[in-house]
Structure formats: C-alpha cells, structure tokens
Amino acid sequence: MKKIGQKMGGIKKGWKKTAGVLLAAALLISTLGGCAGGSDINNNKETAKTRIFTDSLGREVEVPEEITSVVSSGNLAQIMLFAAAPDSLMGISGSWSDDAEEYIDRKYLELPDVGALFVGHDLNYEEITKLNPQIIIDVGEVKDSLKEDLDEITDKTGIPAVHISVSIESMGDAFRTLGDLLNQEEQGEKLAEYCEEAYQLTEDTMKIVTENGEKKSLLYCTGENGLNVIAKNSYQSQIIDLVSDNLAVLKNPSAKGTGNEVDMEMLMNWDPEIIIFAPDGYYEYVKEDTVWHSLKAVNADTYYEVPNGPYNWMGSPPSSNRVLGMLWMTKLLYPKEADFDLKEKVKEYYKLFYHCELTDEQYQHLTERSILKSE
Missing domain, CATH: 3.40.50.1980 (Nitrogenase molybdenum iron protein domain)
Structure with missing residues (x-):
C-alpha cells in the first residue's frame, strides 16, 4: 500500500520571496498545526508503507x-x-x-x-x-x-x-x-536451516533405534517433588514422544509446562528405564530419598536433569529451545546411534539463537548433570 502522506521539508525564508508565497506557506503551516493529536501525518511523521x-x-x-x-x-x-x-x-x-x-x-x-x-x-x-x-x-x-x-x-x-x-x-x-x-x-x-537439520539428525537416529528395537522407556518429571509428568501426546511432549517411549499415558494430558500431577504409585507402575528431571526440580534430592530407589532408573543411576540457561532446553516455554533439547536428548539416550558432535551443535545454537559465543566451561556446566554424567 502506498504512502498516504509525505514528510514536510522546512520552509526556507528569503527576502526575495513574494508576499503571496509567504502567505501561502503560512496558511499551509497553520492548517497542518491545527490538526494536532491525530494521525502520524498530524504528528509530522512520515506515514509508513x-x-x-x-x-x-x-x-x-x-x-x-x-x-x-x-x-x-x-x-x-x-x-x-x-x-x-x-x-x-x-x-x-x-x-x-x-x-x-x-x-x-x-x-x-x-x-x-x-x-x-x-x-x-x-x-x-x-x-x-x-x-x-x-x-x-x-x-x-x-x-x-x-x-x-x-x-x-x-x-x-x-x-x-x-x-x-x-x-x-x-x-x-x-x-x-x-x-x-x-x-x-x-x-x-x-x-530455519538449523532447525531442519537438527530434526533430520534426530529422525535419522531414531530410524536406526527403532529398527533395532532399542527405544528407551522414559518419564519427564517436573515439580518440586518430582511428582508431575509431561504426558504423552501433549504439546509439551513433542520431543519426548519423538525420541523415547513416553510411559506417561494419561486421559487428559495437560498443555502446561508443569504437566500432570501423579503419585509415586503411578511412577512405580510405569518404572521407566530413564527419568529426566526438569531444571531446579527434584534431581538433587533423589539420591537421598529411599522411596525413589524403588524405581529402576534411580537404582541404575540413569536419571538426569535438563540443561538450563538462559532457558530450559526442553521447554517452559516450548519454543525453539526445544530444538536444542531434541539434539541433547537424542545424544543422551542413544550416544552410539546419534552421529553428531553435541558440543559443536550446542555452540552453533547459542551463537545463532542467543547471539552468544558459548565457552567449553559453560558447556560443561550446562551438561554436568546429563551428558557428562552419562559418559
């Protein structure tokens, strides 16, 4: 759509201007000034296309x-x-x-x-x-x-x-x-290219995993006590469902990042191979909580915490940070099948999406309760 007005240039004064020109200019200024408080034109701004x-x-x-x-x-x-x-x-x-x-x-x-x-x-x-x-x-x-x-x-x-x-x-x-x-x-x-490449890398990995029948059973636990789960087939669970057998099958999956509240008996019935804890959740207390030791993942020390900084890599909110989480989770669960360098991909992500040059030390801090723990 075209401009509906033009920016007015200053009116130059000159002794050789005729009285008629000066009068016309004065009338024009008066007319524009009398319409204050309306559109961009009235505020002497150029109307944008x-x-x-x-x-x-x-x-x-x-x-x-x-x-x-x-x-x-x-x-x-x-x-x-x-x-x-x-x-x-x-x-x-x-x-x-x-x-x-x-x-x-x-x-x-x-x-x-x-x-x-x-x-x-x-x-x-x-x-x-x-x-x-x-x-x-x-x-x-x-x-x-x-x-x-x-x-x-x-x-x-x-x-x-x-x-x-x-x-x-x-x-x-x-x-x-x-x-x-x-x-x-x-x-x-x-x-866009980063996101699509990440998705393709994940799909390629999961094709190998599925053919070998090695898809890991998993629960993603949130909340202060770890007794909330991200349910299968929810908007928040897209990554989890893609790269694992999400055992949290519930009738009414919550669309919230906090997930659905459950109890320890349900966790025991599901008894996953892997447990992923949300950042600042129950991860650091599990080792000392004897009740949680009834779970296979805790006994096998195959429970991890999602990296976090400046956002949770898996969601909360479920934005493009989940692309990074997808790569991280794929590499964590299937290190042999996932044929890519996670550190390299993480550094590339931080530069592109956060405009930040991530250091090796920062990477180590981010992954110390997940990738580095599993190695």
Whole structure:
C-alpha cells in the first residue's frame, strides 16, 4: 500500500520571496498545526508503507512494510523473536532467569516487562501502548479463543497483532515466516536451516533405534517433588514422544509446562528405564530419598536433569529451545546411534539463537548433570 502522506521539508525564508508565497506557506503551516493529536501525518511523521500479512489463523492484517519495533505476546514468541531480530524487541514477556546475564547481552536484560497473554494472563496494554511498537507477535499452538484475543489486543492498543503457528516439525517454516515479516530473511533462513537439520539428525537416529528395537522407556518429571509428568501426546511432549517411549499415558494430558500431577504409585507402575528431571526440580534430592530407589532408573543411576540457561532446553516455554533439547536428548539416550558432535551443535545454537559465543566451561556446566554424567 502506498504512502498516504509525505514528510514536510522546512520552509526556507528569503527576502526575495513574494508576499503571496509567504502567505501561502503560512496558511499551509497553520492548517497542518491545527490538526494536532491525530494521525502520524498530524504528528509530522512520515506515514509508513504497509502490506497485508495473512497469519496462521487466516486473518488478513495490515502491517508496516518495514518493521523495526515489536513486542511479543509471551515467552514462546519472545525466544523466537530474539533469535530472528533481537534489536527489534521493545519489551520482554516476564523476567529473564537469574543466569541469563551469562548468555544474554545486558541491553536486552533491561528491556521493560510487558507481561504475557496466556502464561500469567498479565499482558500490560498500557505499557505496550506507551512503547508503541509497530506490531505484536504471538507464536505457538492455536488456542480456541486466540482470534478474539488478538483482535482484543489491537482494539485496546491500536497496534496490529498476528499469530504464527509452530510445532517441532514446522519450526523451520515459522522462522522463515518471521524472517519475511521482520525483513530479516537471511537470519530467518539460517535459523530455519538449523532447525531442519537438527530434526533430520534426530529422525535419522531414531530410524536406526527403532529398527533395532532399542527405544528407551522414559518419564519427564517436573515439580518440586518430582511428582508431575509431561504426558504423552501433549504439546509439551513433542520431543519426548519423538525420541523415547513416553510411559506417561494419561486421559487428559495437560498443555502446561508443569504437566500432570501423579503419585509415586503411578511412577512405580510405569518404572521407566530413564527419568529426566526438569531444571531446579527434584534431581538433587533423589539420591537421598529411599522411596525413589524403588524405581529402576534411580537404582541404575540413569536419571538426569535438563540443561538450563538462559532457558530450559526442553521447554517452559516450548519454543525453539526445544530444538536444542531434541539434539541433547537424542545424544543422551542413544550416544552410539546419534552421529553428531553435541558440543559443536550446542555452540552453533547459542551463537545463532542467543547471539552468544558459548565457552567449553559453560558447556560443561550446562551438561554436568546429563551428558557428562552419562559418559
């Protein structure tokens, strides 16, 4: 769509100008000045060119052609936006983790918190309006009320809001869409290629594992006491289901990162070969808890903790960090079949997605309760 107004240049004064020209100029200035408080034109700003973007919900949304300022609807979108166009972010959806400073440049840590649409349900419309980004972006799974939620955001802020759906299989396409939307096609393509290569490496490994009949039985346990599980066939379990036999089969799988609450009797009935604990969970207490020693994985010392920094590698939120978790979990469970260098892939991920040069020492710290423990 074309401009609906042009930026006014300054009117040069000159003694040789005729009185008629001066009068016309004065009238023009008066006319423009009398329309204060309205559109961008009235505020002496150049009206941006726009285009129509069709989001994953099929909504046709008018957005700026050149986007340089964005706000995310939540952490899931924030992670992907930070990877694709970090300098376009005007706010964050919740505080960074305590160890984020080790990986994330301080200028991003100091961005204002605008809340989140779903997790916390505390999206701060007033703060977003004050920041006045060009667009608000939501990324993730499609929820029943999402169309109405995004329309409401625009109604309250006057800022266009769009949704981009993503799963572990479609992560590459989602980054290409973001790259196109944010005029970051080259970075979007790099991110997409990493995601697709990681998925292919995992599929190749799992093909060998499945043919050999060696798929590991596993539970992913969360919560302070370890008695929550990520249930099979939930949005949060996509990686777990892909690379293991997820024993947590429940009638109503929770879509939350905390999973479904269970009890020790259920864990005993499942009795997995491998237990994965969420970061800051029950991992460090299991060794001293005699009740947990009734489980095969604990007795065999085949229980591990997900690496964490600046985000949980397996989810919470389930964004592009899960691509890293997919590679980690594949290598952890099937070190012989997984034909790739995990440290190399992790360093590449941190550089591409977190814009951080990961050191060997940082890698060792991240994996000391998983990969390094298993070696």
